[in-house]
Amino acid sequence: MKLILNADVPNLGAPGDIVEVKDGYGRNYLLPRKLAVVATRGAEKQVEQIRRAQKTREIRDLGHAQQVDSQLRNINVTVSAKAGDTGRLFGSITPAQVVDAVKAAGGPLLDKRSIDVPGHLKTLGKHQVQVRLHPEVTTELPIAVVAS
Known part of the structure; x- marks a missing residue:
């Protein structure tokens, strides 16, 4: 299952990352907790917006x-x-x-x-x-x- 992360998920990725996970992990954990959304063409266009919002709040190093x-x-x-x-x-x-x-x-x-x-x-x-x-x-x- 291909997903776009909305939040930082340990050992998986940061907001805006497009990740490939097993169907059960995505359906039963990431999607219900709103940690990710299904990667569609429209959602992939929003990746840049998610990354810009995260960039303003993040600590660089x-x-x-x-x-x-x-x-x-x-x-x-x-x-x-x-x-x-x-x-x-x-x-x-x-x-x-x-x-x-x-x-x-x-x-x-x-x-x-x-x-x-x-x-x-x-x-x-x-x-x-x-x-x-x-x-x-x-x-x-x-x-x-x-x-x-």
């Missing part, structure tokens, strides 16, 4: 990842969310909210899929989230969660 890491260490990130009287949030902090807060604080543009927010991020205060910038560079980003 190890040196660039270390540069972004140093930028992240020098900013103060504050996320505001609705909270009750006890300091517990109505919901939780998502990776997309962290990306928006980093951008608002003057930091670099990050991909929300590279941010690991712990499941317990449901209270006000200072927390740490993990950001995967490169396979060799992972950093802890301190964020402050405040009531809005």
Whole structure:
């Protein structure tokens, strides 16, 4: 089965890559999770668009990842969310909210899929989230969660 990848799939390829996989792997794993689309002529024309979108978000190399890491260490990130009287949030902090807060604080543009927010991020205060910038560079980003 010939597919075009929409996301980075370990040991298979990057977004925009056209790959040949076994039918069951494509039908039962990649397609239902929207990690790939069937490679048709129309879809192959969209490969360039997928690659351009990925290019704007990607970290180019190890040196660039270390540069972004140093930028992240020098900013103060504050996320505001609705909270009750006890300091517990109505919901939780998502990776997309962290990306928006980093951008608002003057930091670099990050991909929300590279941010690991712990499941317990449901209270006000200072927390740490993990950001995967490169396979060799992972950093802890301190964020402050405040009531809005």
